[in-house]
Amino acid sequence: MPKALITGITGQDGSYLTEFLLAKGYEVHGIVRRSSSIARERIDHVRVDEHHPSARLFLHYGDLADSSSLGNVLAEVQPDEVYNLAAQSHVRVSFDNPEYTADVTGLGALRVLEAVRRVVPKSRFYQASSSEMFGGVQNEAQSESTPFHPRSPYAVAKVYAYWQTVNYREAYGMHASNGILFNHESPRRGESFVTRKVTLAAARIKMGLQDTLFLGNLDSRRDWGFAGDYVEAMWMMLQQEKADDFVIATGETHSIRELLDVAFGRLDLDWKAYVKIDPRYFRPSEVDFLLGDPSKARKAFGWTPKVTFKQLIEMMTDADLKLAERELRAKSRA
Ligand code: NAP
Ligand code: G4F
Numbered sequence: 001m002p003k004a005l006i007t008g009i010t011g012q013d014g015s016y017l018t019e020f021l022l023a024k025g026y027e028v029h030g031i032v033r034r035s036s037s038i039a040r041e042r043i044d045h046v047r048v049d050e051h052h053p054s055a056r057l058f059l060h061y062g063d064l065a066d067s068s069s070l071g072n073v074l075a076e077v078q079p080d081e082v083y084n085l086a087a088q089s090h091v092r093v094s095f096d097n098p099e100y101t102a103d104v105t106g107l108g109a110l111r112v113l114e115a116v117r118r119v120v121p122k123s124r125f126y127q128a129s130s131s132e133m134f135g136g137v138q139n140e141a142q143s144e145s146t147p148f149h150p151r152s153p154y155a156v157a158k159v160y161a162y163w164q165t166v167n168y169r170e171a172y173g174m175h176a177s178n179g180i181l182f183n184h185e186s187p188r189r190g191e192s193f194v195t196r197k198v199t200l201a202a203a204r205i206k207m208g209l210q211d212t213l214f215l216g217n218l219d220s221r222r223d224w225g226f227a228g229d230y231v232e233a234m235w236m237m238l239q240q241e242k243a244d245d246f247v248i249a250t251g252e253t254h255s256i257r258e259l260l261d262v263a264f265g266r267l268d269l270d271w272k273a274y275v276k277i278d279p280r281y282f283r284p285s286e287v288d289f290l291l292g293d294p295s296k297a298r299k300a301f302g303w304t305p306k307v308t309f310k311q312l313i314e315m316m317t318d319a320d321l322k323l324a325e326r327e328l329r330a331k332s333r334a
Helices: 012-023 067-077 091-096 098-119 153-172 194-206 227-238 256-266 295-301 309-333
Strands: 003-007 027-032 057-061 081-084 124-130 176-181 213-215 245-248 275-277
Touching: 003 012, 003 067, 012 027, 012 227, 027 067, 057 067, 067 098, 081 098, 081 227, 091 098, 091 153, 098 124, 098 153, 124 153, 124 227, 153 176, 176 227, 194 213, 194 256, 194 309, 227 245, 227 295, 245 295, 256 309
Parallel strands: 003 027, 003 081, 027 057, 081 124, 124 176, 176 245, 213 275
Antiparallel strands: none
8 A cells, every 4th residue: 555644734735635645545644733722624524543443544743843753754654655735835924934934834845855865765755836936027827947036935935945856856866846836725725815715704794794804915816726636736746757847727817806706706795895905915025927837747647627716716605605604503502
């Protein structure tokens, strides 16, 4: 049975990748960090008693800031594939916590790479690289050959991790690949990213639980896909004979205003009556335009996205409406 180790298993992508790999017959191990309250909702539904003979999902304490924990877990698990998804992944927050972001998102990747090189050098490695690395103003589709121009501490850290991954491939012959993923979302997306913030607010407004939605820049454009489609691309990359770097995107770009149209429109609401601009949500430097060209991945291993932008936002809005209905029921019982 193949074994995979996932850092960031409790995050959006970690949870979808866990489901995907378990369905493929993998034994899945995840690194979780200690926190004062346990936040594992995204994987609770797939967790069974780790001591049960049929268990195939195991969690280990570790942290990307702690090399010893990474080496110890790798030595214990001996994985065939390592997916490095852990990060301080919020761009706005990276301006407030630049050094921490550099440590976890940048150096953290180096710590995982170095532990893999020392402990399980034959293991295949996936680095969660980001379209934020392209950053600076461009008006055409971004591909593997587009130069990087990072515009936040987060993006700078991701560029560092990207090049460390390339370097470990070239210097040590490791099977190490970068997935340069454009924004991908789902009902499990963190509530402070713009898609989820919008779909949750639209649903709560519909249920009378909220009356205003404060947002920042409505003019930026993103290439938004569905996280469930994107984790398949991560796995496909590691099944290639040769490691390489691939853009994963839909090839379509949409503005925040279009996102608002679809989410509020789904609930027969006009967003203009509820949205207010709050300067706190603007960034010191913005990435105005992201549009990915995924043709290299399509040619190399046949990956294409299945869920459209409209389907994605409607899926998220419907899921958040259920949550809002539950919240309202709980309130009226209290
Ligand atoms: P996410 O939901 O924010 O999940 C991040 C994960 O990293 C969580 O499991 C978190 O654990 C863990 N983590 C944070 N700091 C850690 C540390 N010091 N040690 C160990 N684990 C730590 O992010 P996501 O959307 O799933 O994204 C997955 C990866 O892809 C990230 O590296 C992100 O930067 C990158 N990426 C995401 C997108 C996107 O659109 N989603 C696009 C391109 C690249 P807790 O649960 O304990 O917080
Ligand atoms: O949803 P966002 O916070 O995502 P962002 O900054 O594009 O980063 C996400 O995607 C990256 C891939 O390109 C990942 F690497 C990264 O880890 C993360 O998952 O913001 C999207 C856009 C920005 O232009 C932002 O300025 O939405 C704009 N926006 C407008 N109002 C807002 C808000 N973003 C947030 N989070 N909150 C607002 O109120």
